[in-house]
């Protein structure tokens with residue numbers, strides 16, 4: 185699903201530049217649930233942003249589902265993001281003045297779906313994350329866990345090939361984190377490829393594979409025996 | 418434009434940001450309001466001046482002689498020019514087909530009019546029946562002098578309201594006789610004049626009678642001429658300017674006056690004066706446009722600023738939208754659409770409000786200088802155009818900013 189070879193990225197800051205990714209080689213097959221770990225500043229978010237086409241690598245190649253991702257125009261990138269990727273953020277990034285349902289429907293709007301179908305689809309994803317009853321509520325009327333579940337429903341709405349989650353449990357307490365991880369595991373069980381950036385070991389243990397980053401290089405990449413989140417809720 | 422979802426999005430953002438939208442709209446609405454009111458007042462001033470000129474026969478030309486100031490063909494300067502009946506007859510013969518109304522006038526200053534025990538000193542004019550229209554006199558009783566009075570040199574007289582009050586008090590003057598230097602004149606009518614008391618202190622008698630009674634020979638003091646009306650004001654001005662020049666040349670030749678001597682013969686063209694006023698008016702109107710457009714520009718800059726702040730506030734939201742697949746064009750469309758929509762609605766409200774004000778309050782304004790202030794349809798359409806363009810301009814920079822927002826920057830956790 186994802187093939188990365190020799191990926192480099194540096195940030196220019198005035199005269200000097202900061203080499204963040206120093207040659208990443210990394211493959212993800214369809215249906216995997218991968219966690220990316222590493223200390224702060226090791227380049228996890230940078231890697232995820234490149235995978236999410238929010239940023240571009242300086243060097244190396246990136247193939248997503250057999251499509252080379254290189255030199256895309258903004259328009260193309262937007263189209264690919266909408267079609268291939270779903271994003272889950274640490275701070276949820278819901279649109280504050282839109283209801284839960286409208287938030288979930290937004291990627292479908294950019295897909296050009298008719299309103300009726302959009303709302304139906306969005307509603308079914310809200311049901312899937314257990315928030316059908318909250319569809320008319322604004323984000324600030326929801327708890328952190330609920331917000332993240334709305335965000336997950338939104339990420340799923342466009343039926344993407346890959347879900348990219350940057351510290352999805354970073355702003356949540358342990359219990360809520362496990363609930364969210366339970367949801368992510370269930371989505372993965374259905375065969376969707378998911379990448380999760382996290383600091384926390386217990387969260388990483390709930391994935392199927394841990395990739396460890398240090399100073400811009402992968403220092404460890406090993407499968408784990410998955411801990412089911414449901415057992416700890 | 419016809420994307421229903423886009424409208425949905427816009428109504429939603431507007432609903433969620435009422436105060437912001439209201440403030441944005443207010444600056445545009447007041448801009449349009451001021452522009453339209455100014456234009457209305459400009460039109461009102463024009464109408465007011467037009468009405469002033471309509472009161473006198475506004476294409477009236479007054480021809481009167483003066484004194485030469487230049488030596489010409491052996492004649493010394495300082496020679497007084499005297500118009501004769503023949504001048505007037507010749508003008509009628511040459512230019513009769515262009516003329517609408519005309520009259521010549523024989524004038525006697527300070528003649529004593531006596532009726533019974535009452536007497537007073539007034540001007541006595543010998544003239545033609547058309548004098549009445551040319552001087553804008555209205556009869557209160559009786560009739561004006563007529564052609565048969567002239568043909569028979571009748572001793573008939575029309576007096577102004579002032580003379581009637583002085584000599585006759587409450588008495589009906591019609592058919593009574595007034596004595597002027599030993600000659601009895603029969604009063605046939607009384608007139609009033611919008612020019613007031615001074616113009617009502619005149620007695621009008623047939624010119625033929627006047628020239629005989631006062632030993633005037635065939636002298637005349639001045640001539641009144643009006644041209645046949647043209648389709649529009651500008652044509653009238655052009656025609657009368659040309660005629661004035663022709664007449665001036667004709668009379669100068671006839672009285673052996675140097676062509677460049679401007680103190681011997683005067684042709685006073687009231688349309689020229691009117692035109693000067695209208696030109697001034699057009700300048701004022703232009704100035705009003707300028708002021709109005711500046712107000713709108715100020716409004717647009719205000720909208721643009723507010724939209725910029727909005728875009729800044731919504732940076733994160735725009736980043737999210739882009740991450741979810743919004744294309745730059747759709748972001749530009751969103752901001753532009755909202756800005757055009759808000760300016761257009763606000764502008765329309767300002768337009769409607771100002772038009773209503775002109776419609777209902779306008780007719781109540783009845784000063785000498787402002788009359789019936791209105792804004793015509795073309796102008797209203799123009800302002801609508803200005804609005805849409807203004808909205809687009811106001812939205813352009815913010816939209817461009819928004820389109821350039823990078824999702825990674827917008828989404829970075831602080």
Ligand SMILES: Nc1ncnc2c1ncn2[C@@H]1O[C@H](COP(=O)(O)OP(=O)(O)OP(=O)(O)O)[C@@H](O)[C@H]1O
Nearest residue numbers: 195197202204222223224225226227228229230231
């Ligand atoms: N836009 C940018 N410009 C300059 N430097 C950047 C930029 N984005 C990231 N960096 C730097 O690159 C390095 C890697 O950042 P990154 O966000 O990938 O780290 P991370 O592994 O996600 O850390 P954390 O666990 O704190 O989120 C950091 O030193 C950061 O300061």
Ligand SMILES: [Mg+2]
Nearest residue numbers: 228229230350
């Ligand atoms: Mg990070």
